[in-house]
Amino acid sequence: MKLFRLTVFLFAAMGLGLGAGYLYSNNPLNEPPGPTVRAGDYALIQSRVNASVVMYGTAGCPYCRQARELLDARKVRYVELAVDASADAAAEARSLGAVAVPFILIGSNSIEGFDEDRIVELLDRQALL
Numbered sequence: 682m683k684l685f686r687l688t689v690f691l692f693a694a695m696g697l698g699l700g701a702g703y704l705y706s707n708n709p710l711n712e713p714p715g716p717t718v719r720a721g722d723y724a725l726i727q728s729r730v731n732a733s734v735v736m737y738g739t740a741g742c743p744y745c746r747q748a749r750e751l752l753d754a755r756k757v758r759y760v761e762l763a764v765d766a767s768a769d770a771a772a773e774a775r776s777l778g779a780v781a782v783p784f785i786l787i788g789s790n791s792i793e794g795f796d797e798d799r800i801v802e803l804l805d806r807q808a809l810l
Contacts, residue, residue, distance in 0.1 A: 716794030718803070719778070723786040726773070733809060734759035737774040737784040740766070744795035748783040751797055757809055759785075 727733055734752065736759055738745030752759050762770035764782060774784050777791065784793050785800065788807035792799055804810050 716792055716796040716799055718790055718792050718799060720790055721777070721786075722789065723777075723791065724789075726786065730760040730762075732758055732760040733788055733807060734804070735786040736761045737764050737770060737779060738762075738782045739764055742782050745783045747795050747797075748785060748800065751800060755801070755804065755810055757804060 723735070726735055734757055736745070736748060736752070738748065738761055740763065749761070762773070764771040764774050774782075777784070777786075779791075779793055781793055783795055784791060787800070787803040787809070790803050790806075792803060801810070
């Protein structure tokens with residue numbers, strides 16, 4: 682009888698654990714946030730690289746590739762700083778609050794992540810299109 686209770690208890694505990702794990706992993710509130718737009722003063726960096734649009738990115742990032750393609754297609758002049766090739770660029774991006782790439786400075790705004798509509802909106806707001 683004691684073995685039966687222990688078996689039932691273990692199966693119930695395992696079932697509850699798996700159920701909780703399923704609910705946690707399928708909870709829409711656990712989705713990563715979308716691209717983040719922040720206002721800031723990036724004039725010093727932009728004047729240093731002589732561009733209004735500065736993108737911090739990596740060579741292998743698919744979202745960075747999409748951002749490059751978007752900026753190139755819209756004929757936007759930009760400077761890319763490779764955080765995977767330059768410790769200084771990585772440190773600078775982190776000091777600006779970036780935790781993901783692409784991290785794009787557009788005038789007095791930054792956008793972290795890729796969202797074509799928001800990037801186009803920020804470029805249009807700065808009259809860069």
